[in-house]
Amino acid sequence: MENAGEITELLQKGDAEALDKLLPIVYQELHKIAEALFRKEYRANHTLQPTALVHEAYLRLVGDVDNIPWQNRAQFFCIAAKLMRQILVNHAIAHKAEKRGGDQTIVALDDAISFFQTQDIEILALHEALENLAEIDKRQAEIVELRFFGGLTIEETAEVLNISPATVKRDWEMAKAWLYRELSNDF
Amino acid sequence: MKAKVNYEKVKEIFSEAIELPLEKQADFLISACQDDENLLGEVESLLKARRKAENFLEDVSAPNVLHDSINQNGQLIGQKIDKYRIISELGRGGMGVVFLAEREDFRQQVALKLIKRGMDSDAILERFGREREILASLNHPFIARFLDGGTTESGSPFFVMEFVEGISVDKYCRKKNLSVEQKLELFTKICEAVSFAHQKLIIHRDLKPSNILIDTNGSPKLLDFGIAKLLNSNEISETQTQQKALTPAYASPEQIRGEAVDTTSDVFSLGKILSEILQNDKLDNDLQVILQTSMREESVRRYASVEKFSEDVRRYLNGLPISAQKDTFVYRTKKFIRRNYLSVGVAALFSITLLIGLTAIIWEKRKAEQRFNDVRELANSFMFEFHDSIENLPGSTPARQLVVSRALQYLNKLSAESGGDPKLQRELATAYEKVGRIQGNSYYSNLGDTNGAMQSYQKSLEIREKLAASDSNDLELQNELANSFEGVGDMFYTIEDLKSGQSKYQNALNIREKLAQIDSNNLQYQSSLADIYGKIGDITGFEGYANLGDTQGALNFYEKAAATDEKLVQAEPNNHKFEQNFAVRLTYLGMLYRTVGKTKEAIVSLEKAAEILKNLITTEPNNFEFRFNLLTNNVSLRYVLADDGRVDESIILIRQTIKTLEEMQTADPQNASIKRSLGVAHNALSRSLLQKGIYKESVENAKTALQIVEKLLQENPESGENKTDLIHTLEFLAEAQFSTSDYNSALTNYQRALSLTQKSLEADSANVRVQDDVSICLAGIGNILAAKGNLVEAVKNLQKAIPIAEKDFNDSPVNALLRSRLALRYFELGKIYEQITKTDKLNKDSLTEAKIYYQKSYTIWNEMQKNGILNKIDLVNLQSVSNSIKFLD
Structure with a gap:
């Protein structure tokens, strides 16, 4: 929480320089949370979804402050969603290739990923399916990224992408069906 | 194996189908897909997947079930909800019931709003959790305070607000029999409250007379600020759509359509309310314009903020001229995105910085492992994808600059470490090409860094020449090589080293001709070929630009370009881009025909261009480029019609053109291209009138052109184009004045033009x-x-x-x-x-x-x-x- 003031300030500023500073902080925080996952501190009480990690990161970094415009909060989740996806995918790849270095974070994240796998969502497969979806419909893929990896609501997603909530909702419904079909292979 | 079908079409039918009950879907699909079995199969398969995928990717936390029904709220009187004892019912609405309640420990009377069953309480509470602090911070004397919120024991959400004793604004006005001025005074107070909330980024979304109470002191109190947002959102069940929850009489068109809402939606509602309280009053013209401006259908054409709206009302009250203007056709040409400049720009910046930060992190990590493939991928595709996606957004230049500088850092590092890996080399070349384009290629939206762009293009050319030397059969590689030649050529053209530019273009042209021949079905190759013909034509001898003076050569190239464009239009008849390219090429071709004296051919070419552009405009009436290209074509057509002795026709044409340009200018007063074209068009009209013998009006038009041109030059004194325009305009004016026997003015203007030419010649003899x-x-x-x-x-x-x-x-x-x-x-x-x-x-x-x-x-x-x-x-x-x-x- 020592960063809270600074982060609040950075989020409010919202310029390039501020964001440049902000990113590594968010990235590290996401790592830390994943590490804690490994130590099973959170498993008992928390729903283990990428979304939860991202929200956790937000609370830890920013806290429950009221002076951040909600648009900026949405942006935070937007950033975190993309980071989260990248973190999970990178490490899933590393895991798959059985590249285990001495880096404890990697191990921790591998474990976190295997947990996601038990929830019937294989992160690499989802990532690839999302890439395929992006080829057909970039916006739908983006919506899934924000909703699934970032936990953005329909309305926040709409704000970030500058489209209407009704459109987000329609696209989300369809993207879910499309991805489900792609991943389940039984159609 | 999934059949290839049009995803947009699938999306459209899928989205409509899911709104229907299951039993009606089958019939709908059959009629919507007609005989397209692939389409039908695809939609059916997705609908089937959707039924199984209900919880897929959704948060898995168990949904709360709503138990109690507000419809039985009679039982609630005297009961307690959380800390509040219900005293009586105050009213009912689409969303629930409002009670007068009392907080026992403070003896404070409050209004408690209990949300009706059927609203998704989880989602409401989730949003409430995020919004409560903001709502609580909404502290304004004219806004009823938001005090608390929570759930009943059975899980229904409720909100608690300051209890206001008063009557709704419409009733108040009637009861007090207020004058127009008094009503307007009261209205500005209401605006003040809404404006305050907007500054805190809270939009009311449901402003209506019953939400605006006037208390016993005559002060307004606005109720339910921010509540609509908590209730009205995506998570409302599909049957209960957003518009039903709103009050349609006051809701803005975009709200009714279920689109994104912003502060101008509140402007609309306020306008409705004002017009309602003024409905029995006689309104003068200004007041009517104010009301119309606030309630325009398209949100961008309304007052940009409540403050602006209120300011105009205030100006009206003080007898000052109002800022709003009568609605005209011209507003429609405004770019709708403009109002969203800020948010769009900021969002883009966030995304970009995210990627850059990420790249930096991974870079540091991977460098240690001597693995830069990931970095390469990020630098190459990730960043550029982002760049391309924001390229056309206004206000994204700083973000784009950031991307470029970072991308170059990484590229140069990679370049140093890449060794002889051809695959990596190839990607590097592509990256350099893209960077070059962003830095300074004036054929695209660019950052104006000509030297940097030249360096980047040359790096890409160097790499590709080496790669192509060892593998000459790879067509795509050849295409990339042509891109580099063309890019370097563009940069030489920009710095007006015409000979070098022409030779690079020739290199690109040789490759592109070969490619178009080998793979004649590749439309991209054909289209690139047409473009390079056009560019080499320009540099060789197109009068409008710096050129090498070979008009016949230019004409030959342009004829080839237009023929290639025509082939593309035939290959893909509905491709607007191909059609537009063809039309613009014909405009240039027409001007070249004129230069060599082929008047008939020039007219044919220009009239064909006009026809294509007019058809395009019918399909996309708001497309600025189509309209602007047509007007440019009109000016050219005027010259050849006049050459052909058809002076009357030319006058009619150019008068229409001026009228349209003036409308476009009113819509977009800062647009320098429109301004300049207006100057050119007035000159053109002056020429036609001179030929027709209408000398006085000819002088007047040349004078108008002169004013425009001088203003442009003042704004941008370094522009060579503006200087040339000024010289030409002075010549035209002098010639017209000579015809009216105003010798002294004519002499002065010629002398001024002459001294300007001498200045230009000193700079470039x-x-x-x-x-x-x-x-x-x-x-x-x-x-x-x-x-x-x-x-x-x-x-x-x-x-x-x-x-x-x-x-x-x-x-x-x-x-x-x-x-x-x-x-x-x-x-x-x-x-x-x-x-x-x-x-x-x-x-x-x-x-x-x-x-x-x-x-x-x-x-x-x-x-x-x-x-x-x-x-x-x-x-x-x-x-x-x-x-x-x-x-x-």
Whole structure:
């Protein structure tokens, strides 16, 4: 929480320089949370979804402050969603290739990923399916990224992408069906 | 195996189908997909997946079930909800019931809003959790305070607000019988409250008279701020759509359509409310305009903020002119995205920085492992994808600059470490090309860094030349090589090193011709070929730009370009881009035909361009480019119509063009291209009127053009284009003034133009186009002096003008415009000598000179006529010079 003031300030500023500073902080925080996952501190009480990690990161970094415009909060989740996806995918790849270095974070994240796998969502497969979806419909893929990896609501997603909530909702419904079909292979 | 179907179509049908009950879906699908079995199969398969995927990717936390029903709220009176005891019911609405309640520990009376069953309480509470602090911070004397919120024991959400004793604003106005002024005063107070909330980024979304109470002191109190947002959102069940929850009489059109809402939605609702409380009053014009402006259908055309709205009301009350204008056609051409500049720009910046930060992190990590493939991927695709996605967003330049500088850092690092890996080398070259384009290629939206762009393009060219040397069969590699040549060529063109530019373009052209031949079905290759033909045509001899003076060469290239474009249009008839490219090419081609004196071909080409563009505009009436290209084409068409003697038609055409341009300018007053075109168009009209003999109006139009051009030059004094425009406009004006016998003004303007040309020549002595203007000015001055009777000085001026015109002609013999101009100079000098003969009958030399010069001009025009390149204006000249010759004999 020592960063809270600074982060609040950075989020409010919202310029390039501020964001440049902000990113590594968010990235590290996401790592830390994943590490804690490994130590099973959170498993008992928390729903283990990428979304939860991202929200956790937000609370830890920013806290429950009221002076951040909600648009900026949405942006935070937007950033975190993309980071989260990248973190999970990178490490899933590393895991798959059985590249285990001495880096404890990697191990921790591998474990976190295997947990996601038990929830019937294989992160690499989802990532690839999302890439395929992006080829057909970039916006739908983006919506899934924000909703699934970032936990953005329909309305926040709409704000970030500058489209209407009704459109987000329609696209989300369809993207879910499309991805489900792609991943389940039984159609 | 999934069949290939149009995803947009699938999306459309899928989205409609899921709104229907299951049993109706099958019939709907059959009628919507008609006989397209692939389409039907695809939608059905997705709908089937959707039924299984209900919880897929959704948060897995168990949904709370709503137990209690507000419909049975009679039982609630006297009961407690959380800390509040329910006293009585205050009212009911679409979303629930409002009670008067009391907080026992403070004896404070409050209004408690209990949300109706059927609303998704989880989602509401989730949003509430995020919004509560903001709502609680909404502290304003005219806004009812938000106090608390939570759930009942059975899980229904409720909100607690300050209890206000008062009556709704519409009733208050009626009851107090307020005057228009009093109503407006009250209304500005309401605006003040809404504006305050907007500053805190809270939009009301459901403003209506019953949400605006006037208390016993006559002060407004706005209820339910931010509540609509908590309730109205995506998570409302599909049957209960957003518009039903809103109050349609006051909801903005975009709200009713379920689109994104912003502060101007509140502007709309406030306008509705104001018009309602004023409905029995007599309103003058200004007040009506204010109301209309606030309630416009398209949100961008309303007042941009409540503050602006209120300010206009205030101005009205103080008897000042209001800022709103009557709605006209022109507003429609405004770019809708403009109002969202800030949010769009900021969002883009966030995304970009995210990627850059990420790249930096991974870079540091991977470097240690000597694995830079990931970095490469990020630097190459990730960043550029982002760049491309924001390229056309206004206000994204800083973000784009950031991308470029970072991308270059990584690329240069990678370049140093890449060794001989050809795959990596190839990607590097692509990255350099993209960076070059962003840095300074003026064919695209760019950052104006010409030197940087040249370096990047040359790096990409170096790499690709090496790669292509070892593998000449890879067509895509060849295509990439052509891109690099073209990019380097573009940069030479930009710095006006025309010879080098032409040679690079030629390299690109050779490759592109080969590719288009080998893979003739590849539309991309064909389209790139058309473009390079056009570019090499420009640099070779297109009059409008810096060029190498080879008009015939330019024409040949443009004919090839247009033929290639036409093939593309035939290959893909509904591709607007191909059609537009073809049309613009035809405009240029038309101008080139005019330059070589082929008036008929020019008219055919320009009229065809106009037809294509008009059709495009019918399909996309708001497309700025289509409209602007048509207007540019009109101006060109005016010149050739006038050349062909169709002066009346040309006047009608250019008057229409000016009118449309003026409308576009009102919509977009800062747009320099529109301003400049308006100047060009007024000049064109001045020319036509001069030909028609309507001299006074011709002068007026040239003066209007002069004002526009001088203003543009003031705004951008370094622009060569603006300087040239000023010189031309002064010449046109002087010529028109000469025709009205206003010799002194004409003389002044020619002299000013002449001194400007001399300044330009000091900067660039080889500039052919400026020398041409020197000749025109000298001749103009000579003609005026002759008219004033100063024949000796007149001859001197013409004799200075003629060698320049001769040189221009010799440099570019195929250019019919320069050729005819030289003939005109000879003719003018002949006339002055003839005049000398008349005043001094004994001057034999003058007679001889007159005959010589008449003969010279006759020879040129006569030969042009034989070659079929003499236009109607010159034909008249030919006839008069031949009459003069007969007369002297």
